[in-house]
Amino acid sequence: MKKTSIAVLISGSGTNLQSIIDKMESGHLPVVVRCVISDRESALGLERARKHGISAYFVDPKPCGSRDAHEVAILEILDKHDVELVVLAGYMRLLTGRMIGRYRNRIINIHPALLPSFPGTDGYGDAWRYGVKVSGCTVHFVDEGCDTGPIILQRVNPIEPDDTFESFRERGLKIEHGVLPEAIRLYCEGRLRIEGRKVQILPKE
Ligand code: GRF
Numbered sequence: 001m002k003k004t005s006i007a008v009l010i011s012g013s014g015t016n017l018q019s020i021i022d023k024m025e026s027g028h029l030p031v032v033v034r035c036v037i038s039d040r041e042s043a044l045g046l047e048r049a050r051k052h053g054i055s056a057y058f059v060d061p062k063p064c065g066s067r068d069a070h071e072v073a074i075l076e077i078l079d080k081h082d083v084e085l086v087v088l089a090g091y092m093r094l095l096t097g098r099m100i101g102r103y104r105n106r107i108i109n110i111h112p113a114l115l116p117s118f119p120g121t122d123g124y125g126d127a128w129r130y131g132v133k134v135s136g137c138t139v140h141f142v143d144e145g146c147d148t149g150p151i152i153l154q155r156v157n158p159i160e161p162d163d164t165f166e167s168f169r170e171r172g173l174k175i176e177h178g179v180l181p182e183a184i185r186l187y188c189e190g191r192l193r194i195e196g197r198k199v200q201i202l203p204k205e
Contacts, residue, residue, distance in 0.1 A: 001030045004188040007083040008036050009074075009091035014045020016089035016110055019177035020184065021052050029181050030188045034081035037074055039093055055081065061093070071099045078103075085187060088142065089180065092121055100144055105194055107142040108187065110180045112172055114138060114154055119147035124169045134158050135168070137176050139183035141194065150199045152183045152192060 008017050017036060023029040036049035041058045049056035057077055064070040075098070078086065086099075088109040100107065113123035115138040120126065127135040136156040143149040157172045186192050191202040 001188070003030050003032045004085055004184075005034045005081065005083050006031045006085045006087055006184070007034055007078055007081065008045075008049075008087045008089050010036060010038050010043055010045035010089055011040050011092040012043055012045065012090050014043065014048045014090065015173060016176055016180050017045045018048050020087065020089070020181055021048065021054070023181045025052070029185055031085075031184060034083055035077055037077060039070070039091070045090070067093070067096050068098055071096055075099060075102060085184070087180070087184060094146060095142060097144060100142060105141055108152065108183060109140055109142050109147070109149070110176055111138045111140065111147050112169075112176065114156070115140065115147055115151060124165070124172060128159075128165050128168060132159065135172065137172060137179060139179055141199070150194050150197050152186065152199050152201075153179050155179045 008020060010017055021033060024031050024033060033054050035055040035057060036045060037057045037059055038046050039059060039061050046056040046058060059070060059073050061070045064073055084106065086103050086107040088107065111123055113127050114136040118126040134156055136154055138154045139152045141149040155175045157175055159168055186201060193200040193202060
C-alpha cells in the first residue's frame with residue numbers, strides 16, 4: 001500500500017506522536033511522518049521527532065502577529081513536505097478557515113473526552129471535576145468549530161471508584177495511543193466516508 005505523507009502538529013509532550021512514530025517504524029501504520037510542527041519551543045515532541053530523524057519545526061506564533069500569519073507559516077512547511085494528512089496530537093491552538101479550507105477533511109484531531117461533552121483545552125480535567133462515571137476520547141475531523149467536526153472513532157474510559165485524576169488520565173492516554181493510529185490507518189486505507197455529521201467506516205477491501 002502506498003504510504004500517506006502526514007504532518008503531526010503538537011504543543012507538548014508528544015506521547016501521541018510517539019505512538020504514531022512507533023507504529024510507523026514497526027510497519028503497523030502505512031504513513032511517513034514528513035514533519036512535526038509545534039507552536040511551543042519547549043515541546044518535548046520536537047525532540048522525539050528529531051531522535052527519529054523527522055524534520056521538526058517550532059513556529060513561534062508571537063512574531064507572526066496574527067493567527068492567520070502563523071498558519072501561513074505552517075502551510076508553507078506543509079507544502080514543502082507535500083503533506084496529505086494533518087494530525088493534531090495535542091496541538092492547543094484553534095485552526096482558522098485558511099488552514100481548514102486548504103486541508104478540508106484532511107485534518108484529524110484527538111480529544112481526551114467523549115465529544116460533544118467537555119470540548120476545549122482540558123478534557124480530562126473537565127470530565128474529572130464534573131464527576132462523570134464514564135469518559136473516553138474522540139478522534140474527529142476538524143472543522144471551523146472547537147472540537148465539533150465529524151467523529152471518526154470514540155473509546156470509553158470508565159472511571160473506577162479508586163481512581164485518582166492521575167490514574168484516570170494515564171489510562172486515558174494509553175487509550176489515545178491506540179485509537180489515534182487506528183483512525184489514521186482507516187484514513188490511509190480510504191475507509192472513511194463523511195456524510196454530513198456522520199463518518200461511515202467502510203469495510204476492508
Ligand atoms: C492528549 O491528551 C490529547 O488528547 C490532548 O492533549 C494531550 C496531548 O498529549 N489534546 P501528548 O502531547 O500526545 O502527550
